Amino acid sequence: MIKILVSPSCASCRKVRKWFDENAIPYEAVNIFSPSLTAEDVKEAITKSENGTDDIISRRSKVFQDSNVDFDDLTVSELIDFVLKNPSVLKRPIIIDDHRLQVGYNSEEIRTFIPRAKRLATLACQECPKFDSCDTRNE
Numbered sequence: 001m002i003k004i005l006v007s008p009s010c011a012s013c014r015k016v017r018k019w020f021d022e023n024a025i026p027y028e029a030v031n032i033f034s035p036s037l038t039a040e041d042v043k044e045a046i047t048k049s050e051n052g053t054d055d056i057i058s059r060r061s062k063v064f065q066d067s068n069v070d071f072d073d074l075t076v077s078e079l080i081d082f083v084l085k086n087p088s089v090l091k092r093p094i095i096i097d098d099h100r101l102q103v104g105y106n107s108e109e110i111r112t113f114i115p116r117a118k119r120l121a122t123l124a125c126q127e128c129p130k131f132d133s134c135d136t137r138n139e
Contacts, residue, residue: 002027002113005041005094012105013093019110032087042080045094048101053079055103058091 006013049055053071095102
């Protein structure tokens with residue numbers, strides 16, 4: 001299942017959710033400012049990020065700038081605790097599935113979350129002479 005870490009006021013989060021809805025791809029949205037954000041969610045984001053905290057922590061956030069914390073010196077559990085107490089330091093949206101993590105809305109990169117079978121079927125359909133009039137292509 002795809003998990004999207006979001007905040008209610010985030011325009012990019014709304015774009016991501018709309019894209020998943022339009023493509024009929026199931027997901028779980030987790031509001032980072034609610035108790036539904038768990039230590040496991042944060043740990044998963046950290047472990048799937050390619051560049052560690054640089055991928056998921058917003059250095060522009062007020063909490064980050066005021067904290068005087070060197071994130072590179074924190075243990076994983078200390079980092080998780082800090083994020084759970086200060087979720088506004090997270091970049092958003094953060095899209096996580098079984099294999100990858102994407103931060104933000106990127107119209108090209110987000111397509112990797114379309115299941116492989118659906119991508120292959122869409123490619124095959126585009127070669128069909130009835131593509132423009134087919135009722136099944138949007139299912």
